[in-house]
Amino acid sequence: GKNEPAPAPKADAAQELIVKIGHAAPLTGGIAHLGKDNENGARLAIEEANARNIVIDGKKVKFELLAEDDEEKPDRGPIIAQKFIDAKVAGVVGHLNSGVSIPASTVYAQAGIPMVTGSSTNPKLTEQGLKNVFRTVGRDDQQGPAIASYLATEYKPKLVAVIDDATAYGEGLGTEVEKTLTAAGIKVLPREKGSKDSRDWKAVLTKIKGKKPDAVFYGGMDATAGPLLKQGRELGIKVVFAFGDGACTNTMKDLAGDAAEGFVCSQAGIPVQAASSKFLADYKAKFNAEPIQYSPFTYDSTHVLIAAMQKANSADPAKYLPELAKISHNGASGKIEFDEKGDRKNAEMTIFMMKNGKIEPLAIIKGGASVKYEDFIKSAAATPAAPAVTAPEKK
Amino acid sequence: MTFTDKLKTNPAALWSGVVLIACALIALPFALAMAGTTWVRVTNLAILFTLLALGLNIVVGFAGLLDLGYIAFYGVGAYVYALLASPQFNLHLPFWVILPIGALAACVFGVLLGAPTLKLRGDYLAIVTLGFGEIVRIFFNNLSQPVNITNGPQGISRIDPFTIGSFSFSQNEVLLGLNFSGPIKYYYLLLLVLIAVIVINLRLEDSRIGRAWQAIREDEVAAQAMGINTTRIKLLAFAMGASFGGVAGGMFAAMQGFISPESFVLVESVMVLSMVVLGGMGNIWGVIVGALLLSFVPELLRHTVDPLQRSLFGRLIVEPEVVRMLLFGLALMLMMLFRPAGLWPSKVRQRELADE
Amino acid sequence: MLEVSGLRVSYGGINAVKGIDFAVRAGEMVTLIGANGAGKTTTLKALTGLLRPVAGAVRYNGEDIVAVPVYQRVKMGIALVPEGRGIFPRLTVEENLDMGGYVRNDVAAIRADRDHVYALFPRLAERRRQTGGTLSGGEQQMLAIGRAMMSRPRLLLLDEPSMGLAPLMVQKIFATIRAIAAEGVTIMLVEQNARLALEVCQRGYVMESGEITLHDNAQALLANPQVRRAYLGEDA
């Protein structure tokens, strides 16, 4: 964030309403790149909103983003949360990790501040019965079944190996995949695990190779999935590899080289590529980088917050929270509505395949049904192109 | 005559000092809350880490045993609390029952770790304790299969806060016109525990056992020749240190409401050790200073780097988190380079340094 | 050869040596005696550079060497047999001796000197493959002396070489020291066994709590009633 506008002159202060929105994600440590990506998404949304000269309660609104580094540490969660609350934020986008979001969420709940995460996928987050917690991203128990059923129908494996990185995310996703496969009558090998810092997967893969599975699923991030895929091919495992959203990135090509070709993976929501082309272009223009993963969701989360404020014509959390719960917003990642728990309704899931060094969407899975990507795009094109943000006057 | 000696000969000054400090400590959270409740939370976490540092100080500072797996005991305490006071097993025991159980469990783990490894010296012990810490964490992370005990990496949520009757430590309450928020209540509780732990530490240090620890640290062979059962005395250090960790862990679980194995990783052990070393191994006050400093410095940087850059350059030049980490790293180095025995070393450690 | 003037050394504020002057001529044997804690070891450490004096000058062959680092003083020909022997515990006896010859390059001559040391102390030859740390006290003392000789010093400083040695060995070591001196090496000897030291040396200095209080030739000191009472254990 290098080109923030200078603080507004004092004279405007009377008419200007400053609305602060918090964003928290790890900006240091092993997944700092994802954290920064998330922050960029939120930052982009804030700038757009400011450019639109939104008026709430008769005042011109200036949105400010307070970005914090939660270091991936659960015990930092509540502290950051409190810091936001002390700074009187109107709402929070984040956190990135479920393990941090959960302890932070109770602090937000006590203060009545809404939080919308674009990347915490652990079901538990919204199962706590808190009214202020929302997510624009799919849950592990939505995404897992999606990729698993795709594997089951497209590849018809008899035996699948499931590996995870022993994190809340990877393990949770792996468990959902396993459940779906087992339910479909497919055998699953005993779970193998690495860690979020694993680079050497040879031993695990060798063992798996000996059991001759027909497909391999890995729940974890690209930094570990890349080496896993590469080493799997080196060992001569020729079957299909599948991943969750953590490894559903183009980085996989850099990390695994030629071995990357042909893996499949899922993303919660619609693909970054499918995200409004405006988002993609703006992101690229502003940050001189491709969005990595969850930035469309944090971007949307930010917009959803703002949209709810506009609807309620108030930036007071107590007033706009009800609007947030029943929001309907066409975002970069598709249409966003929340169910009673705060989860995204009918969250789309997209299945990708690595082709020629880029992940290409294959299918969209929504409500258990699979639609070919081309068909999805066609049908989307049929309806008038969704503006990135719902106009406030449309009631 | 040292300052403390002077105080001893002047009880009036001593007591007025004590009263003054007590008042300051009692008023502190309200003062902090004015700057932001986040500072109360930061303080609470700092006190929690001070408890850990004081526990580790017994092992490292008093007995001279390098322990890189100390966070495991914190974890044991936290998990004991979480399992006995959460929907996980639908148990909701009161905290004054669980905390001692947690301390005891941690203590047992301390002995389990200590017993086979105490013959090891220096860095070999460090590695074994490191391994032990990792083993404990891996079990936390995996004991969801085949029977679900810890819920694995998903962690345990909705852990009960401390409650006495209908008085809950997590709720806001207005008393005498003052707003007692959850963090403020925990602050007082933590403060009480901290004072107890300090007293215990002070008494241990100045006791037959404390002298034996010091003797072992100085020269194990000579200590044995004096009839000190070094194995037993070292185990005692491990057990004591571990129980403090266990208590802190229980409090952490209750305050946080959610725990997962991520909170008990090696880096945390290293952090607690840094607090002990940086503050001044073996000196209780030094250790407290170290713990507070390492807890507050990153938060202070978090609050100052961004505004400072803006006021200096009008905009952000380097991302604040990068500056924060850089400054933190540099601060660690500089503090140690200029005060190698720690910021406030024990007299003994100062001598050791002067010796060379 | 060695001229010390106004030497003061302190340990963090505690003055151990309080401005002493003395001199050693080339080829001479001089002893420094004094009670425990008088500052003898401290003086020797300052001469070798292990301790940096607070004040004073140390002239060696006319050159002020106060600023010269330890390792270069060895090259200039100063060697110390330190108090407490300072054996490398995990190097073998032979490697310890080789370390003594570290500053030299003449491989053949080093080997010859090593054999010379073995001839002097057959016990070391027996233990040549054993690590230094497992030697008995006396064996370590032999090794320390042998090692110092390996650098072919011109000025040999010995700090209590007889400490912990069996009577026979003390005789042997003193004979060796004499022999070394006879080869033209200048010797400065710190010794608790004052009688023995004064018997082998030509001159002696007496040190008391950091100051040199007496200086005379050895015979005179041996006869001095004050010395006899304080250091020779006689109730004169």
Place this chain on the structure above:
Amino acid sequence: MEIFLQQLINGLTLGSVYAVVALGYTMVYGIIQLINFAHGEVVMIGAMVAFSVIGWLAANTALPPLVIVLIGTLAAIPACVGVGYALEIFAYRRLRHAPRLAPLITAIGASIVLQQVAMMIWSRNPLGFPQIIPNTVYHLEGATITLVQIAIIVTSVLLMVGLTLVVYRTRLGVAMRATSQNAHIAGLMGVNVNQIIAATFMIGAALAAVAGVMVGSYYGIAHYTMGSLLGLKAFCAAVLGGIGNLAGAMLGGMLLGIVEALGAGYIGDFTNNVFGSNYQDVFAFLVLIGVLVFRPSGLLGERIGERA
């Protein structure tokens, strides 16, 4: 059987990587009994520099791949040596006589700084290490081994042998060992102690550079946090073998690698899948603890004949 053989190959490769990093630890530890906790970060810097140089050369020149990798390594070595020397001067030299744990803290501080600097230079992203050496796969009794794996194993053995020769056969080596046992006395023997210690650090750092290239090209990834875990594992390996002992570092590294591979490969089968590869590290640490309980100075560590 072929699975077992494959696991051994896996373990040996992993072990060789550990071994080379462990050698660096052991060198430095051997001489000043200091756990250079920033060593892993030096490895990371090595990998990063090699990443940049190799990437640039591959994109802009037509040199043969092997030459490019060699140049990359040769570029990484001075960079790491510089970092190693700087660490010695700024983080450790002043603390040589400080309490044992003081340098541990400066090392942690230095690690943080190095990581942040690397992050500023090379970004937060995991970087795909250029795969320019054709990854030829050889088949061996049903198991596979790649060219890179062979290179790693051979290099690490060569490095160990070379270092052993340096330490036990050269003047520098004896001086290093003497300094390690008693620096004051070594000075009295005419050893320039500062120089010897700095040299040791630089050798360790050069090893780290090689290790960085190895890790980068084997796993195909470089990231600014990659050093910490690797460093830690390698340190365990060094301790397992007997810290301060070169052959021990090698043996410890190999053993740790093999134990990890076999642990991941067989725990599940032996425990009826009650425990699985998730307990791989538990298994590895139990082996480590077991070894140390029975051999308190590691496998080949010199038992210090301490006299009472």
Place this chain on the structure above:
Amino acid sequence: MSILLDARDIGKRFGGVEALSAISLTIEHGEIYGLIGPNGAGKTTFFNVLTGVYRADSGGFSFDGAPLNVSAPHQVAVAGIARTFQNIRLFANMSALENVMVGRHVRTHAGIFGAILRGAGTRAEERAIHERARALLDYVGLAARGNEIAHSLPYGDQRRLEIARALATDPKLLALDEPAAGMNATETATLRQLLERIRTDGTTLLLIEHDMKLVMGLCDRIAVLDYGRKIAEGAPAAVRKDAAVIEAYLGGELA
């Protein structure tokens, strides 16, 4: 007089070195028993075996009428044997007084809970430890140096402090490894008075020493070791005339 320590056939090897072979000796209550011999003869090794630092390869001890079964060195102190070390091993950074207080460890009892609760019993014990330690410092002539740090004491004082610390364990047998090393003749004479007084006060002494004047003047009986074997034993006058002893150890007596 009755037998306090009875060593039978003690043997100890280090690799190829036979440090002790079949050493048998007895020490009587109240005597001062000297152990001499050339450097490397095995004297310190004998101490280390006796005090449990090393385990004997063969043979055993009985002490005060009962077999001395030690599985850990600290039990030796419990049994009533205290020692000093050839290379002084004080708790270097503790004060002189604290060093002696540590010596009281084995005869006192306060545990963790005692320390934390600090009841009347614990406080009384602490006071007793203090008083006893002060008394012992006074006994060895260090009354004025109680608060000084052990390692900054002059050498001779450190030796004396080691003796005070050993005495604090209430030993029946006090084993001293070269207590006069590094002392000049005058200081040695003072030490001799101290040792005599300790004996008079009822503690048996086992003494390793190379200072012949001290050994011959002080000891009731002497054993001479050479290459791990006992080559002579008896009264000082007899030992100093023994040809083997002269050959191996004494040489042509010092002037």
